[in-house]
Amino acid sequence: MISSEKYYLQDSLELAQSLIGKYLVREINNQRICGKIVETEAYLGINDKASHTHNGKKTKRTKILYKKGGLVYVYTIYGIYHCFNIVANRASIPQAVFIRALEPVEGQGIMENNRKSKIRKTEELTNGPAKLCQALKLNKTLYGLDLKQGKILYLEEGEKIDNIVKSPRINVDYAEEDKNKPWRFYEAGNPYVSRS
DNA sequence: ACATGGATGCTT
């Protein structure tokens, strides 16, 4: 279990790359669901036009981003889906790492039950940000949870990934000059990386 | 290529 506070106080750009290969573990009813993080995006905060905290915007939804790294930021998108982020950096620097895809490691059967639509290929379990939220039951009840506490939801050391690809982030067309910044990271060739 | 869906934040 990764419980080091310092780890989460990194800048979101560094944390996003460091998270590739780590295991995200969810415990429900004493059962473990575990996925390897294979795709992330960094959101840099005040000076990032794609960030929910651009220009220091602070609302009920985003206020957790102003706290110290290691907390959970979950929000609803399109009214239907959830997106899971990990707060990065020190308090008052509102950065996050968006988790876009996992490779299933443990509990694939539970993941399949948790997914709402029929799964035809195992890649469809967790190859997108809202899909992995369904598979691991990540929802707003987890908003603000401290991953360092190691309860319900936490990180484990996982695998060392040598081949990390950088690319522009997905679906941030509104972000003007920041939309093409190479702040998306994924493991080269991993079949669970989301379709772009 | 397109319909879906409602919370969120911004404006009145």
Add this chain to the structure above:
DNA sequence: AGCATCCATGTC
């Protein structure tokens, strides 16, 4: 209050 927007997905 009303309204445009949105860090997707599934099916077309």
